[in-house]
Amino acid sequence: MNMRGQVHFDRIVKMHGNFSALKGIDFTIQPGEFFALLGPSGSGKSTTLRILAGLDMPTSGTVVIDGKDVTALDAKDRDVAMVFQSYALYPHMTVFENIAFPLEMAKVGKAEIEPAVREAARKVKIDHLLDRKPGQLSGGQQQRCALARAIVRKARLFLLDEPLSNLDAKLRLETRIELKKLQRSLGVTAVYVTHDQEEAMTLADRMAVFMEGQIQQIGRPSEVFAKPNSVDVAAFIGSPPMNLIEGRYADGHVEIEGHRLRTSHQIAGSRNVIVGIRPGAMRLEAGGLPATVDLVEDLGDTAVLDLTLGGATLRARVSDGPVPKEGQAVSVTARPEDIHLFDATTRKRL
Amino acid sequence: MAKSLAAEPAGLGRVMSPSGTDYSRALAVRERRFATALLAPAFLALMATTTFPLLYLIWTSVHRMDLAMPFADGFVGFDNYRELLQDSRFWASLAVSLIYTGTTVVLQVVIGLALALLVMGMKRGQGLFRIIAILPVVLSPAVVGMVWRTFMLAPEFGIVDYFAIMAGLGSQNWLGDPTLALVSVVVIHTWQWTPFAFMVLLASLAALPDDIYEAARIDRASAWQRFKRITLPLLRPAIVMVIIMRTMVALTAFAAIFTVTGGGPGTATEILNLYAYRKSFTELSIGYGSALAVALLIVTVLISAVLFAVRRAR
Numbered sequence A: 001m002n003m004r005g006q007v008h009f010d011r012i013v014k015m016h017g018n019f020s021a022l023k024g025i026d027f028t029i030q031p032g033e034f035f036a037l038l039g040p041s042g043s044g045k046s047t048t049l050r051i052l053a054g055l056d057m058p059t060s061g062t063v064v065i066d067g068k069d070v071t072a073l074d075a076k077d078r079d080v081a082m083v084f085q086s087y088a089l090y091p092h093m094t095v096f097e098n099i100a101f102p103l104e105m106a107k108v109g110k111a112e113i114e115p116a117v118r119e120a121a122r123k124v125k126i127d128h129l130l131d132r133k134p135g136q137l138s139g140g141q142q143q144r145c146a147l148a149r150a151i152v153r154k155a156r157l158f159l160l161d162e163p164l165s166n167l168d169a170k171l172r173l174e175t176r177i178e179l180k181k182l183q184r185s186l187g188v189t190a191v192y193v194t195h196d197q198e199e200a201m202t203l204a205d206r207m208a209v210f211m212e213g214q215i216q217q218i219g220r221p222s223e224v225f226a227k228p229n230s231v232d233v234a235a236f237i238g239s240p241p242m243n244l245i246e247g248r249y250a251d252g253h254v255e256i257e258g259h260r261l262r263t264s265h266q267i268a269g270s271r272n273v274i275v276g277i278r279p280g281a282m283r284l285e286a287g288g289l290p291a292t293v294d295l296v297e298d299l300g301d302t303a304v305l306d307l308t309l310g311g312a313t314l315r316a317r318v319s320d321g322p323v324p325k326e327g328q329a330v331s332v333t334a335r336p337e338d339i340h341l342f343d344a345t346t347r348k349r350l
Numbered sequence B: 001m002a003k004s005l006a007a008e009p010a011g012l013g014r015v016m017s018p019s020g021t022d023y024s025r026a027l028a029v030r031e032r033r034f035a036t037a038l039l040a041p042a043f044l045a046l047m048a049t050t051t052f053p054l055l056y057l058i059w060t061s062v063h064r065m066d067l068a069m070p071f072a073d074g075f076v077g078f079d080n081y082r083e084l085l086q087d088s089r090f091w092a093s094l095a096v097s098l099i100y101t102g103t104t105v106v107l108q109v110v111i112g113l114a115l116a117l118l119v120m121g122m123k124r125g126q127g128l129f130r131i132i133a134i135l136p137v138v139l140s141p142a143v144v145g146m147v148w149r150t151f152m153l154a155p156e157f158g159i160v161d162y163f164a165i166m167a168g169l170g171s172q173n174w175l176g177d178p179t180l181a182l183v184s185v186v187v188i189h190t191w192q193w194t195p196f197a198f199m200v201l202l203a204s205l206a207a208l209p210d211d212i213y214e215a216a217r218i219d220r221a222s223a224w225q226r227f228k229r230i231t232l233p234l235l236r237p238a239i240v241m242v243i244i245m246r247t248m249v250a251l252t253a254f255a256a257i258f259t260v261t262g263g264g265p266g267t268a269t270e271i272l273n274l275y276a277y278r279k280s281f282t283e284l285s286i287g288y289g290s291a292l293a294v295a296l297l298i299v300t301v302l303i304s305a306v307l308f309a310v311r312r313a314r
């Protein structure tokens, strides 16, 4: 397939006055990859995308696209397409004119524009709306128009800033799937900003987890899920989020609220740790930690339990066996390999 | 289905609607009477100051009313209008009016838009610029005329003449030469009123969303293409509105020209308004002057009708 669309960020810093929005961002995206920038709101994802697009200049650092330093190049000379969170459609133009605009700007001939616009509109299923103005479209249709405008010119990079965040839940799910298919069929490099970890997990080939202007971890979604490298990443990825409890490690066991669980980690000596267990990895089995069921959220095929264990609150997701009642005393445990350990002071993975 | 929908809010409707009960109907009538009473003085004042003088103007325009020869006064039908169509000075003044209006309005819009774009691009000092810009607008046109005549255009001493001499053009008779005098009054009007166009267009520009300009940059539009394809079309309603308002004012301009040139030299800067004034109050032919004023009114109405049609088109 096409080998265009390689991106390299080298020590990118962005200051707003004294506030550093980005504190040194490094990553490389391979051609054809679907790369997600994931992180809580305000963590610097949009800033990163805008610097990649050429809409903003970094304070320092270099942006390289396809081996060429483009740091000083304006957006209009970078050959990238972008879908804005606000869609940013031209309000005075029809859908057709909106989609045709990037082609006209590239001096594509009239005869080629018409079929290209229809093709792009057909791909996102708005070919029946070409004569409408953006103001006459629903949110979902506007979003598709913005998508069509971005895919029509076959740019080397396809940038999306929270494109689904203004859609309702059902439409968001549908569009998510279509988006993935679209990217696959186009074979284009996509950089996708989202604060929704589920979106990143399902869409991305790889993702970068942002926190406070820094990348905490880069990897395939399954890797990041399986081995979060800090407490913050662990708390951010997964739904419901990972249980994180203070405890103490000593020779192959962790001690939580005075009770011991076996772990497969082997660390020299004993130390204070933060113990992480995913709700889905919690098992209701005898011989574990004694807890009380506070609340049961029955989701049909699974149930999420809120448990109290001494001073700590834990959540467990159970999908088989009898669901305990509220107020009932249970014993919870986890397999040794499902126990994550983080250093209590550095909060990094051990 | 529809019935049940209609039936449901009926209880609410009885309380709210003025026609629900006798009591509320009486209340509505009383309220309407009160509103009429409140409005009446303003309405009468408006009638007395606009409609009545207009009717009186039309009435005098079909009379001969000559303060110099009162014995010849009387109803003359459309004689004044017939004379007007033969009057080369009328046609000349109409031409001056159209040139004056056309050039000043175009200049105001073009310069106002250019300034607005410039100021939008400024990182700081926008507020200061707005305050400076508003100054000419708040001056009385008569004062503006006097200032230009004495400080700016006076031969040898005026600032403009000084610069002309510095530039090697030599001292010019700015208000004595027919062409220069017309240029001068156009420049004065433009100087005074461009800030108005500037401020309206700046406000409209500031209201345009940033994100579509970023989208256009991503779509590889150059600065000129962004201006032509995005800014201009989105600013069009504001531009047309400015054109309409400024055209109305320019067609009926008076004070500045009156104080600067008085319509001269000869009739070089005599706009239709000024000709009607001179006819009525210098030559004292009130009947004919009124016919000229009615002609100006007709021209103004016709032009505004065209402009409003343009505004409505798309």
Ligand SMILES: Nc1ncnc2c1ncn2[C@@H]1O[C@H](COP(=O)(O)OP(=O)(O)O)[C@@H](O)[C@H]1O
Residues within 6 Å of the ligand: A016, A019, A021, A039, A040, A041, A042, A043, A044, A045, A046, A047, A048
């Ligand atoms: N123009 C600006 N001036 C000052 N601060 C800004 C500006 N743009 C963004 N920021 C700050 O930079 C941080 C990162 O913003 P952003 O990249 O938009 O976050 P997000 O991850 O939600 O997309 C935020 O704290 C935001 O307040």
Ligand SMILES: [Mg+2]
Residues within 6 Å of the ligand: A045, A046, A047
């Ligand atoms: Mg953002």
